[in-house]
Amino acid sequence: MAPPQLASTCLSDKPHDHRVSDVTIHFNGCLRGSKRKKFYEGLPVESQRRILRDNEGVSELRHRLETAQCDSTAAARLRTFKSAMRQWCLATNRPSDSYARGPAFDSSRRPSGMSGYFGSEDLVNSHIKAPVMYFKNGQPIDVPGIANSFPNQKVMMSDLLSADETTNLLMQPCDDDVVRYFHLPANNMVWVEEVIARYYHETRPDSEGMFLKSEVMRPKTKTEMLLRPEYWHGQQNFDVDSEVHARHMRPFCDGISVDPVTTERHPKNLALFMPYLHWETDRGRLKSAQIAKEASKQNLSSIAEVANQAAQNQLSQMHTQDTASPVLEPPLTSGSMSTYVGGDRRKALGQVLRTAAALLEAMDLHTEEQLMIKYLHAQPPLHPRRTLDQSYYGALKNTGTRDRDQVVYRGTTPEPHDCIGMESCEQCNEDIRKLPRIVMVDQLWLWILDEKTVITSFPRRWGKNRPDPSAIHKSLRMRFKFAHHQGEISSAYDLALMIVDECSRVFFDRTKTNNRQPNLVELFTGAIRDLTYKQTAAFDQFLIYTHLASRDYKRERYINSDNSTQNTLLNINPEGNLLKEVKDIMDEIHIMMRIKEQQHTVMEGLVKHIRRALVPLVRPKRHSPSAMSWDVGEDELYPGEITRQQKAENERQKANMKRTLDRTDHLLLDLEDRMSELRTLLENAQNTSAALKDLLTLKQQQAGVIEAREAVKQAQLTLKQGQSIMIFTIVTIIFLPLSFCVGFFGMNAIELNDGLLPLTTEFKYMFPISAGIILVSFVFAFSQTVLSNSIVMLARSAVSFGYNTALTWVLVKTGMYVAGRQMLVQANRLRDMEGTITGGMKAEVLRKEKNLERMRAAGHVKKLTARHRVGDDNGSQSGRATPFSPYSVGTPGSPFVVASGSGFQNQGKGLGVSMDDIDVELGERARQHSDHGLAPRKMSSRQLV
Known part of the structure; x- marks a missing residue:
């Protein structure tokens, strides 16, 4: 068609x-x-x-x-x-x-679904929607009274935060076979406290008044038990003086008992905080x-x-x-x-x-x-949201330079090139579609309340009010929509496992083909591959120049070398730059592996909690030690005699529990595979780094050989110069007496050649003049800096004194000095007037565009x-x-x-x-x-x- x-x-x-x-x-x-x-x-x-x-x-x-x-x-x-x-x-x-x-x-x-837009004092919460999903007997259902259908039903945050039971779904009761899922689209601690308090039909606890005597003596509410400091505020890893991007919750997962009287052996409530990788455009980060x-x-x-x-x-x-x-x-x-x-x-x-x-x-x-x-x-x-470097270097005030040095940013940014002519070339048309992106580290906050309600909180990409195919919640909705097995989501634990798995598989899911999301593994593989190629080329170049240096050294007695080969061998800047790049790659991989290790710790806690809740009803099969599998006894769900309907329900619950426990095993195995993939990248980068270090070591050794050769060459030159000086000395010794005799007896003296002057008079002129010339020469030779500078300074001062005195006298006597000062004052006055007028005009223009200065490039x-x-x-x-x-x-x-x-x-x-x-x-x-x-x-x- x-x-x-x-x-x-x-x-x-x-x-x-x-x-x-x-x-x-x-x-x-x-x-x-x-x-x-x-x-x-x-x-x-x-x-x-x-x-x-x-x-x-x-x-x-x-x-x-x-x-x-x-x-x-x-x-x-x-x-x-x-x-x-x-x-x-x-x-x-x-x-x-x-x-x-x-x-x-x-x-x-106004449409019915936009009731929160109008007449509300809270203009922020009334314009943010929270997705809602309901599951009954493992099957998704539509929530009545909400626009759209599963899985695209959403409610206003103002409705979830309100204390009105008629509008707040959290406060409405649900059947035992129903599992609810609510998502908060930001890591907002205020929202979390309000939502959990609404779920228990209580008021939000006052964190500042919890330590007052009157507050300590009274029984704690369920909300206060769930949000105790050791499970909430105590997990914050920042203080008041920390940078904004340093805020995050420590990786944590544990069951929480909300009964203030007795302690539950297997708590039904669970809190989970886990970091995960995501991405953002550089413009959005800015x-x-x-x-x-x-x-x-x-x-x-x-x-x-x-x-x-x-x-x-x-x-x-x-x-x-x-x-x-x-x-x-x-x-x-x-x-x-x-x-x-x-x-x-x-x-x-x-x-x-x-x-x-x-x-x-x-x-x-x-x-x-x-x-x-x-x-x-x-x-x-x-x-x-935090960038990859902000999650690791939280004390830095600004990580903009480090963020734009990420492998993903360099791999998604077009390189400038010379384009000839007015029309754009194919490379220009391709580069204009490229969008610089960076890796982010987001947080997943998850609570399981009473084994039938799941509340999550994690951020979305900056400014993505419209559908984002790479968003975590978008992927979850598609995954829930196309669930393959009947009853695949039969409990809150199934929901929690799928949410945690979806957050962990970002950048590692090969089934998704999203052109906007960067292919992290491919970008890192390509960057390491390019560095390995450059390292191999640099090693080949080193061997070539080493061979040329050896050939030049052997042929040095016949030809003169321009030392370009030696300069190339002594220059370590290219290899140093490559080593810096590979170190940056290794640093980023280390940060990502650290995040994956934190995910592994959190997932182990989640799996441990799920197994504690289900193991009393489920026992592992012992005949397959390589792969854990689970079975459920006939009499453990319904003890005593059971009817046919109870037996069918028993079989259904058995299959659901087995599926849940099997998913916990697969969750950890899948994370191990992703960590193994990162380890492979790290090993490749380490191999390239080791090869570069070996190349630098070889260059250092070659530099030692070149220095030894230069030392031998310098010694030979010194020997030749000594021999030449010896020859000149011998010649001087031979001819010095002869020259003295010739000069002495050739003098035009009365005693020797009937000359005009006596010999004593000539000696009076010869020796003082020679002594003076020798003394001045020695002074300039051994005290050149002090003496010459003093003489030059004295001469310059004398000339400057005469020139300045004469010029001042002329300017004062002719009146030019007074006229010049008046012109300078007038010029300054005009400049101030010009600045005031133009400044007012510019201020008027900028006042009309008063918000543009916020958006500086x-x-x-x-x-x-x-x-x-x-x-x-x-x-x-x-x-x-x-x-x-x-x-x-x-x-x-x-x-x-x-x-x-x-x-x-x-x-x-x-x-x-x-x-x-x-x-x-x-x-x-x-x-x-x-x-x-x-x-x-x-x-x-x-x-x-």
Whole structure:
């Protein structure tokens, strides 16, 4: 069957009009206004509800951003987008009033599944969903009263935290044959305490008042027993002064008795904390680090900073009200229209695309941003995600450099290359799809309550409000959905085993083909393979240059060598760099093996607890010592006489228990296989490291041979020089008396040759002049530095004194000095005035874009993939449609809309502008202003914002 033909306005070149996950994108961004009604009416009911639900959520989010009391990144990006849309409408002579008005929000038409979005004081918890799954007799069932079906049913976190039994599923009773699973999408200790307290119909324990006398004397509640310090706060491995990324729970797994009177022999409740590997994009890591830094600043702000922030929020509200009112644009005249042609229209269109992509990203990150700001420094606090190096070097303040030195980051980052010509080459087209990624270390928190309720807590990737195929919970839902055996999930222990196994198998599951998730094992194998190849090439090069050095040494008496061979042999920088890389690889593998060892310890505790709970009913078979297997007696589940129905139930429970215990054995065996795979990588890296060390040792020995040869050569040269000096000495000794005699008797003296001067007079001139020359020569020879510097300094000082005296006299006498000082004062005054005026202008511009400075680039800004572009040829007619009508989701009032009319599409297509090529890091402009000293004087960064 041929793929459906897509219109030229589609955001993607792949068929996506029938995909449920992309139906909203196709409806809003690909179809023209005239085709939307027909497309909408031909969709299934569920798809129609999805479009309505998504557009309702977008409109509600826009309303919330424009009316929020505290400003956010998404609110600032929304204002910037609206401003860009007004400029584009001005450039294309289109009406722009709809982009200045706020959304016509109608809360009466909200979907039933979004009840927590409106009228709630807790805007964070009411916008985060917690997945819920129910199993009855081993079979998944749908929870009544919740939208969607298994395994995609979710409830609002605000509902799980509320004390209302009618809305909180945790407080509602369930049958004995039902197993429930609730997941909290963040490692938030506040959520955990509240949820467990709601499960037991109790209030959240006050950790600060537990040590008061009045609290110690009273009986403890079940929640306090389950969250005792040794099982909860005592397992935290950080203090108040630690870095934010140092927060984590120690690997732990143990059964907990909640009975304050008696101690259970086999507790039904269990707490488990386990680290596991996952991944994140480098951009997501950078964004989360920036938000964490901003949240820390807000938490540690002084009174003056709080007052300044309040003034900024008030200014933001004033600006929001200004944007909500109609903007008075200057009327378009023939002169003004002439300026919006060609390049200006292209510039306005490019600005719209950039701000639209930035707005999309900010909307995607808005919930996580608000969650971190609220709970990062709460008591107890939120545990953020950690990188591989942060999990091991928790004391480091900043690990950005180490994070970008990971093997996975280097393997997923495109290498720069020279591209000739204006058109991009195939390598450019391939590199633009690459996304730098890094390895993260997340935490799994798991509780089994009363053997029928499982609560887990682990984070998701930063900003992933949309489905993420590589997410742990997404994999769990698919695994639960396609369970092969009837009754495979018959107890809470089965759920716990599958959750722990799914967290442990990240990066090691060969059955999953996810292009976005990095193939960790393949990347490490490739990095070690490349280093091994370079080490082999370096060894071959060493042997070649060693042979050349030996040949040059033998032929040295005939030819002169340029010493290039010796310089290559003495240079250890290439091998040193290779050794550093392999050491980094070994370090990362050691960290991952350490995490796997912690997982092994936690899994052994889980298996031990499960076996303690099931072994009284199950006994191992002794005839197969190589592989443990289990059996259940007929009379151990139902003692005495049993009926046929009880016997069938006995057989079913026997099979379930055997399956659970067999899964515990396979769980440990699978972890051993993954650890063995990491050991293989470590052994390969160690072999390469040992080979490099051997090569460096050989180079050191070869350097010793070269030094010995050079020493022999120097000794031979010294011997030759001594022989030459001896020859010169002998010649000098022979000819010195002869020269003296010739010189003496050849003198023009009266006593010798009837000359003009007597001999005594000539001696009076000869000896003093010779003595003076010899003395000066000896002084310069043996005291050159002190004497010469003193003479030079004396001469320079004399010349400088005369020059400065004369110049000062001329300047003073002619009046040039006074005139120069007046000109300097005037120039400084003008410079101050210029700085004040330009500083005020820049402050005005930066005040309108007050949030851009938060999003400064950190040295490695990458391009963001965005897929939203909207075209509408109905112009202002679609803008008058009902906001919540499915045919008006492309109206200018919607934040998804980029422009309307076919002209926009033709311009975008002609320009070759793609949302995938948009760099959304608009904060780079503010950073450049501050780095180049363009900020106004005497104004702080907060005043500029």
